[in-house]
Amino acid sequence: MTRSQSPSDPYARPQHPVRQASGDSHRSALVVALIGAAATIVAALIGLFVQLSGDMEQRASSPSLGGTPPASNASSAPAASAAPLGSVPPTTPAAPGASGGPDGTPTAAPTPTAATPVGLPxxxxxxxxxxxxxxxxxxxxxxxxxxxxxxxxxxxxxxxxxxxxxxxxxxxxxxxxxxxxxxxxxxxxxxxxxxxxxxxxxxxxxxxxxxxxxxxxxxxxxxxxxxxxxxxxxxx
The missing domain is CATH 2.40.128.20 (Calycin beta-barrel core domain)
Known part of the structure; x- marks a missing residue:
């Protein structure tokens, strides 16, 4: 036995599907894009922070030559120009008792002279x-x-x-x-x-x-x- 269908109401209004406005769809897409961009920026900042923290720990743990602490900002200090190899002559140590010349170079100590014996005039x-x-x-x-x-x-x-x-x-x-x-x-x-x-x-x-x-x-x-x-x- 089949169920009988109720007769349609001849006075009822026809039902139309609700259509979403085009402005709402654009706003939704913009919000999603902004959220994605923000997530990307946050991830980049986190990665940069992690990298900087690792560099600072590596500098702090590495020994410095001659007891000089590492420079805090290497990029701000001008690079020193290294003298070409062989341009500065080696310094010869001064002999004991020798005095330095006007330009700082050591001079030879004077040779002692033997005293002349006193004789009969x-x-x-x-x-x-x-x-x-x-x-x-x-x-x-x-x-x-x-x-x-x-x-x-x-x-x-x-x-x-x-x-x-x-x-x-x-x-x-x-x-x-x-x-x-x-x-x-x-x-x-x-x-x-x-x-x-x-x-x-x-x-x-x-x-x-x-x-x-x-x-x-x-x-x-x-x-x-x-x-x-x-x-x-x-x-x-």
Whole structure:
């Protein structure tokens, strides 16, 4: 048995499908596009943040040469121009005690020069002769004194001495002990023969006219001081 269909209402209005406005469809498509673009931008920002974070961690963990921290912004600092290889000559270390020149280059230390030995002045070379006067409490003696001097330096034997006395002739050598300029020298006397005090000191002072003043000093055997003065002339 079939169900019977109800008769149609002759007075009912015909039903038409609802049509969507074209403006609404365009707005929907724009919203979807904007959402997609926003999602793309967010994803790009997240990826950039992750990359920057990784770079910063890598810079912080990598060691720096010479203890210098890495530059915070490498792109802002101008690149230093490297000097070509071989354009700067190697620096030679300065020798100990050497001083630097005006341009900073080391200069060689001065070579020490040997000191010139002090010698008997030329003015005293030759044979000197004269008469000495020796006075003590009891008598005054006069005798001839001869001094011959040759070249030599300090503490070297530079000549001889001779005292021609009535009681004895004394012969000895003289050694240069001091030089005071070119006009005064001191000689150490060492008598080797004759009845004279063995050791004494002679001071010769140069005077005009090829003459010298001779001053002799010693300590005699009895402990008293002996002083003898003489004027000597150059005879050879």
């Amino acid at each position: 030329e003015e005293f070379l030759g044979r000197w002769q004269g008469y000495a006067e020796e006075a003590d409490a009891t008598r005054t003696d006069h005798y001839r004194v001869t001094v011959e001097l040759d070249r030599g330096t300090l503490r070297e034997q530079v000549g001889s001495v001779h005292y021609a006395m009535e009681s004895s002739d004394c012969y000895g050598t003289v050694t240069l002990t001091t030089v005071d300029g070119t006009d005064q020298v001191t000689l150490g006397e060492n008598i080797q023969s004759g009845n004279c005090v063995t050791n004494g000191r002679i001071t010769l002072t140069l005077r005009p006219g090829d003459t010298v003043d001779s001053a002799y000093e010693t300590i005699k055997r009895d402990g008293t001081r002996q002083s003898v003065k003489a004027g000597l002339e150059r005879v050879a």
